[in-house]
Amino acid sequence: MFNKATITFLSISQNEAFARNAVASFMLPLNPTLSVLSDVKTAVSEAVTNAIVHGYPDSVGDIELTIILSDGKLHIEIKDYGVGIESVDDALEPFYTTKAENERSGMGFTVMKSFMDEFSVSSRLNEGTTVTLIKYVNENNA
Amino acid sequence: MKIKYKLDKGTLYIYLIGELDECSAQTARDKIDGLFTEIIGISRVIFNLYGLTFMDSTGIGMLIGRYKKLKKMKVDTFIENPTTQVEKIIEVSGLYQIMPKV
Numbered sequence: 107m108f109n110k111a112t113i114t115f116l117s118i119s120q121n122e123a124f125a126r127n128a129v130a131s132f133m134l135p136l137n138p139t140l141s142v143l144s145d146v147k148t149a150v151s152e153a154v155t156n157a158i159v160h161g162y163p164d165s166v167g168d169i170e171l172t173i174i175l176s177d178g179k180l181h182i183e184i185k186d187y188g189v190g191i192e193s194v195d196d197a198l199e200p201f202y203t204t205k206a207e208n209e210r211s212g213m214g215f216t217v218m219k220s221f222m223d224e225f226s227v228s229s230r231l232n233e234g235t236t237v238t239l240i241k242y243v244n245e246n247n248a
Numbered sequence: 249m250k251i252k253y254k255l256d257k258g259t260l261y262i263y264l265i266g267e268l269d270e271c272s273a274q275t276a277r278d279k280i281d282g283l284f285t286e287i288i289g290i291s292r293v294i295f296n297l298y299g300l301t302f303m304d305s306t307g308i309g310m311l312i313g314r315y316k317k318l319k320k321m322k323v324d325t326f327i328e329n330p331t332t333q334v335e336k337i338i339e340v341s342g343l344y345q346i347m348p349k350v
Contacts, residue, residue, distance in 0.1 A: 119271035126302075144302075144333035151304040155270045209277070211309035213341045220340045 107136075107245055109175045117162040117169050117186065119155075125171055126150045129182060132173050136180075136243050145221040146180065146241050152214040153184040153237040159205070161188030161235055175243070182239040191229040198227070250299075251279045258291035265299035268307035277310050281317065290323055294350060298329035308341045315346055326350045 111132055115121045126147040133143060150171075157169045165188075172183040191197050198219075203212035219225045224240035249266030262280060266272070284290070295311065297303075315325045325347045330338060338344060 119269075122269050122271050123267060141332065144336075147302065148304055148333065148337060151269055151302075155304065155306055159270060209273075209309040209313035211305045211312060211341060213305040213308055217305050217337060217340055221336075 107175060109173075111173045113171045114168050115171070117158040117165075117167050117188075119158055121169070122151055122154050122158070125154045125169075125184075128171070129173055132175075133180065133243070136175070136245060138243060142241065142243065146182070146239075149218045149221045149225075149239050150182060150184070152218050153182075153239065156214050156237070157184060157186040157188065157235065159210075160191070161186035163189065178243055178245050180241045180243050182241075183236060184239070185234065185236040187234040190231040190233055191227075191235055192231065194227055194229055249276055251276060253283055253287075255287060255290070258289055260287060260290045260293045261296055262293060263296045263299060267302040268300060268310065269302065269304050270306040273306050273310045277313065280314055284317065284321070290321075292324045292326065293318055294326045294328050295347070296328050297331065297334050300331060300334050303334045303337060305337065305341065308337065308343055311343060311347065 113128055115124065129150050130143055130147050133146065154169060167187055170185040174181040196202050198215050200216045201212040203210040218239060222239045223242050226238045227235065229235040249264065249268055249272040252263040252265065254261045260283065268276060318325050327338065327347050328350045
């Protein structure tokens with residue numbers, strides 16, 4: 107089965123639930139297990155929260171969510187056009203946060219890595235950040 | 249998200265109900281901290297997560313923040329009844345090391 111969806115939404119926190127539930131709805135025809143569904147929802151929530159909080163710290167901008175299902179692979183891309191990440195290596199370290207004063211746990215990327223099968227992040231200062239999340243899904247259930 | 253509570257023999261049970269993410273964390277934080285100032289005679293706090301249908305790492309940050317606050321008040325903090333999704337993120341983040349499960 108091949109399917110694709112693209113949604114652009116504003117970087118406001120009300121859209122965190124919208125984005126993760128949109129991905130969950132996209133997955134429903136695959137009959138995912140509850141565990142796969144919640145893994146993906148959690149990872150998407152982390153990536154979208156990062157884009158809102160860190161990508162656009164002082165402004166509201168567009169976040170592009172692309173979901174592609176192809177050959178048993180669910181490929182999710184979350185892209186912002188915000189400030190970018192100064193050091194991706196630092197950001198990937200567990201507990202690393204630039205906003206400790208706001209009680210940020212610094213676990214976002216660690217959660218994405220643990221909950222998905224493949225994960226990557228690319229970022230350029232003042233151009234934005236793209237997070238790619240991949241989950242293998244068993245299409246035989248569908 | 250909704251927050252309910254019950255005080256029983258010095259134990260403050262805090263029930264988190266709904267979805268805890270960046271959008272709901274600030275309200276949750278304010279409500280919970282309000283309980284810590286209003287209620288006198290708290291000897292320990294148990295977060296009941298049975299009704300929490302979703303939590304991401306922003307929720308972990310919020311819980312660690314409450315732990316730090318309570319530690320200064322010399323109050324121990326625990327977690328009970330997390331759902332499977334919530335339990336997984338708690339384990340990944342190592343939260344049980346400071347807030348054990350009861």
